[in-house]
């Protein structure tokens with residue numbers, strides 16, 4: 001049986017990098033032309049022998065600041081609704097930002113399962129952000145480096161219950 005995972009988070013936290021790693025293809029980034037990104041992109045993902053459908057959320061290149069929050073919210077809500085579980089990414093190098101807190105609040109309100117992921121956690125720089133992530137109140141963060149492929153075993157373990 002397969003299940004569906006949505007990748008949620010503010011721009012630049014590494015959502016598409018994780019999507020590409022899990023799908024095993026660079027197509028998503030090549031496709032990621034500013035302004036023409038589709039709102040939700042499903043792909044067939046695999047970690048070890050765990051297979052699932054993954055939805056990357058993007059389409060945030062809209063330069064109009066008045067509409068940015070609205071678009072982020074609408075797109076995020078649609079992806080969360082479609083998914084069995086959301087991977088909520090923050091950037092461990094930056095730590096928790098107000099926009100991250102905004103997403104956390106949205107996820108808590110929707111009430112569906114969330115796996116918190118502190119991405120860009122490789123090396124010393126990521127350590128503070130991983131600890132800060134606990135303050136979001138969404139449980140223990142999975143420390144990940146989507147770019148370097150670190151933490152995939154922990155991500156596997158976090159997603160296994162949804163199979």
Ligand code: GDP
Pocket residue numbers: 009010011012013014015016017018119120121122144145146147148
């Ligand atoms: P998105 O906007 O959330 O989809 O983020 P992207 O996947 O486009 O990544 C934004 C930037 O973060 C790119 O320059 C990536 O190379 C970089 N990035 C993604 N994952 C990692 C990571 O694990 N470590 C580091 N250091 N950089 C990363």
Ligand code: MG
Pocket residue numbers: 015016017032057058
């Ligand atoms: Mg992206």
